[in-house]
Every structure is written in C-alpha cells, then in structure tokens.
Amino acid sequence: MVRRFIRFVLCLIGVVVIGGAGFYFVTAPSALPESHWANLGAPDLKNGEQVFWTGGCVSCHAAPGSEGDAKLTLAGGLALKTPFGTFHTPNISPDEKAGIGSWTLAEFGNAMKRGVGPGGQHLYPAFPYASYTRMTDKDINDLFGYIKTLPKSPNVAPPHELPFPYNIRLALGGWKLLYLNDAQHVALANPDDKLKRGQYLVEGPGHCGECHTPRDALGGLENDMWLAGAPNPDGPGRIPDITPGSKDVSSWSEGDIANYLETGFTPDFDTVGGSMAEVQRNLAHLPKSDLEAIAAYLKAVPKR
Incomplete structure (x- = not known):
C-alpha cells in the first residue's frame, strides 16, 4: 500500500512537471530572429x-x-x-x-x-x-x-x-x-487601396480598437463588437461606438469624419473632448489622404 502511494505521488509529480514544462514551452516569449x-x-x-x-x-x-x-x-x-x-x-x-x-x-x-x-x-x-x-x-x-x-x-x-x-x-x-495574432479584425468586400490603407491605420498603428472595442474578462478584445464602444478606461462614461450603426456618428459622411480628425470639429460645430482630444491632435499631423482613408474604413466596417 505504501509503495503504491509513493508511486502515485511520484507519478503525480511527474505529470505536474511535464505539464508545467509543456505549458512553458508553448507560452514562452517568442521573438522574431x-x-x-x-x-x-x-x-x-x-x-x-x-x-x-x-x-x-x-x-x-x-x-x-x-x-x-x-x-x-x-x-x-x-x-x-x-x-x-x-x-x-x-x-x-x-x-x-x-x-x-x-x-x-x-x-x-x-x-x-x-x-x-x-x-x-x-x-x-x-x-x-x-x-x-x-x-x-x-x-x-x-x-x-x-x-x-x-x-x-x-x-x-x-x-x-x-x-x-x-x-x-x-x-x-x-x-x-x-x-495575439496579425489577422484583420474585419473582412472588407473588394477593398480598394484607400480602404486597405484605412484598415491598416485603424487596426494597426492607430490601435483605435484598443479603446473603442469592449473587452472580455481576460482583457482581450471582443472582436464581434469591433469598434462598437466600450467603458471609458480613464473614468466614468463610455468610449463611443464609431461603426456605421452608431447613434452618434451614423449620419456623418466620410468628409465629416476626416474633417473631425483634422480640425477637432464635429459636423454640428461641437469640439472634440475627453481623451479623444489628445488622439485628434496627434492624427491632425497626418496627411489628408490618410485621414480620408481612415474615414472610408470607418464607414465600411460592419454595423454592430
């Protein structure tokens, strides 16, 4: 009986060690050469x-x-x-x-x-x-x-x-x-170069979804709600839905969006506020063609 117990414990330790080693191997940092x-x-x-x-x-x-x-x-x-x-x-x-x-x-x-x-x-x-x-x-x-x-x-x-x-x-x-993967968040039907550029800017370096998309319990983005708004990470309120189905921006044209990113003024001549004010000041440095590409992409993403 004692020997069986010892063997059981040793087997259990072996399973834990092998499992731990396997987990580390799979989840270890993976850098590009x-x-x-x-x-x-x-x-x-x-x-x-x-x-x-x-x-x-x-x-x-x-x-x-x-x-x-x-x-x-x-x-x-x-x-x-x-x-x-x-x-x-x-x-x-x-x-x-x-x-x-x-x-x-x-x-x-x-x-x-x-x-x-x-x-x-x-x-x-x-x-x-x-x-x-x-x-x-x-x-x-x-x-x-x-x-x-x-x-x-x-x-x-x-x-x-x-x-x-x-x-x-x-x-x-x-x-x-x-x-962590480099797959596109949304599939666009027959995108031209302008849409491809907008998708790259929004989904890549612009990282717009990091604030505008809700997260699950582990902090990962809920991709089926891409850009559909999320709790404000800086305090009360919400980061708005910026998909074409949004109550706030669904009526905005591509030109309205590009102008907002360039000047900070909404079509109703209100001004950008909150954490978006800093984002807008950064994006205002971009060429107009990039702002127009971002606007085109935001009008092309699926409604949520």
Missing part, C-alpha cells in the same frame, strides 16, 4: 514621424503634464489604472540607460510586434502590441529611427503596481495564445 530585421536599410524619418503621430506615442509616453515641444521627450511615468492594476508607462526616449537608446532594431521590433522585451520577457498588453503586430517592418524601422532623433530623458518610471496573479508575466504567454 535578428535576421528578420536585417537589410531593412536606413529609416525614412519623414515616414517615421507620420507613424509616430499615428500611434499616438506622446499620449502615453510623454511626461504627465508636459505641453508643446516638451511632449516629444518621451520620459514616461504616466499611470494607467486598469482592472488588473496600475501600469506606469516606460521611458522610451533615446537615453541609453533610462530609455531605449541602447536597444537594437530587433529588440524594438519584437517589443512592437511580439510583446517581448529586450531581456526576453513578456510585456504587458497595456502596451498595445496586439494592434502593433499588424504593422509593417518598414514602418517599425522608420518609427525607431525617428524616435532616436528625439530628446533624451534620464527619468526612470516606477514599477507596475499589480496584484497576484497579474504580476506573473509567464501567464501572459497564455493571453498571447488567445489574443
């Missing part, structure tokens, strides 16, 4: 600047309270309060010690597309790599080149404040298995 990022050539800094504003990098990574040109110093430190805890955005200025000045393109690219940090650790999806994974390698190369031209900051952001079990990064491998 250095060779993937080779031969991209010198970055196009003009395009990198456009990608920078599309992605709204200053909205999260500028020092809280900074204004004007000071916002281009990506010192980090903004506190993002979520149901999973408080995240503090990192310094992504070109500073070699406090920022990303010592990073390689491969390290930057893997953070953007795979959510893997330079030490090989999972990054938390408060950084919207689940959207950035759809970005082209060229845009990432250009963005990295542009960020390296910006001012350095020695600021060191505080660590995240996350309760157990959300402070266990290994669990993020399971989250990625469920939610």
Whole structure:
C-alpha cells in the first residue's frame, strides 16, 4: 500500500512537471530572429514621424503634464489604472540607460510586434502590441529611427503596481495564445487601396480598437463588437461606438469624419473632448489622404 502511494505521488509529480514544462514551452516569449530585421536599410524619418503621430506615442509616453515641444521627450511615468492594476508607462526616449537608446532594431521590433522585451520577457498588453503586430517592418524601422532623433530623458518610471496573479508575466504567454495574432479584425468586400490603407491605420498603428472595442474578462478584445464602444478606461462614461450603426456618428459622411480628425470639429460645430482630444491632435499631423482613408474604413466596417 505504501509503495503504491509513493508511486502515485511520484507519478503525480511527474505529470505536474511535464505539464508545467509543456505549458512553458508553448507560452514562452517568442521573438522574431535578428535576421528578420536585417537589410531593412536606413529609416525614412519623414515616414517615421507620420507613424509616430499615428500611434499616438506622446499620449502615453510623454511626461504627465508636459505641453508643446516638451511632449516629444518621451520620459514616461504616466499611470494607467486598469482592472488588473496600475501600469506606469516606460521611458522610451533615446537615453541609453533610462530609455531605449541602447536597444537594437530587433529588440524594438519584437517589443512592437511580439510583446517581448529586450531581456526576453513578456510585456504587458497595456502596451498595445496586439494592434502593433499588424504593422509593417518598414514602418517599425522608420518609427525607431525617428524616435532616436528625439530628446533624451534620464527619468526612470516606477514599477507596475499589480496584484497576484497579474504580476506573473509567464501567464501572459497564455493571453498571447488567445489574443495575439496579425489577422484583420474585419473582412472588407473588394477593398480598394484607400480602404486597405484605412484598415491598416485603424487596426494597426492607430490601435483605435484598443479603446473603442469592449473587452472580455481576460482583457482581450471582443472582436464581434469591433469598434462598437466600450467603458471609458480613464473614468466614468463610455468610449463611443464609431461603426456605421452608431447613434452618434451614423449620419456623418466620410468628409465629416476626416474633417473631425483634422480640425477637432464635429459636423454640428461641437469640439472634440475627453481623451479623444489628445488622439485628434496627434492624427491632425497626418496627411489628408490618410485621414480620408481612415474615414472610408470607418464607414465600411460592419454595423454592430
């Protein structure tokens, strides 16, 4: 009887060890190889600047309270309060010690597309790599080149404040298995180049769905409600539905949407407010053709 019990315990331990090893193997951080990022050539800094504003990098990574040109110093430190805890955005200025000045393109690219940090650790999806994974390698190369031209900051952001079990990064491998992929969120019928561009901007670097789409209990986007509105991550109220079925914007034309993104004025001459005001100021740096492409895509997505 004792021997049987011992064998049972040893078998149980073996199953746990093998299962744990299997889980780690499946969910371990998976970075693209250095060779993937080779031969991209010198970055196009003009395009990198456009990608920078599309992605709204200053909205999260500028020092809280900074204004004007000071916002281009990506010192980090903004506190993002979520149901999973408080995240503090990192310094992504070109500073070699406090920022990303010592990073390689491969390290930057893997953070953007795979959510893997330079030490090989999972990054938390408060950084919207689940959207950035759809970005082209060229845009990432250009963005990295542009960020390296910006001012350095020695600021060191505080660590995240996350309760157990959300402070266990290994669990993020399971989250990625469920939610990290580069598939398009919606299938468009016979899209022309303008629609394709709009889809890329919205679903990729613009990461519009990160705020405008509701999330499930694990923090993943509910794709069947793509862009249909969600609770406001910054406080009370809701982020609006921006699909063609929305009560708020269904009557807006493509021109109305493009003009709103460029000027901040609605068709009724109201002004943009809340967290969208910062987004609009970023998008206003884009060429009119990109704003029109975004508008075309928003009019083409399915009603919810």
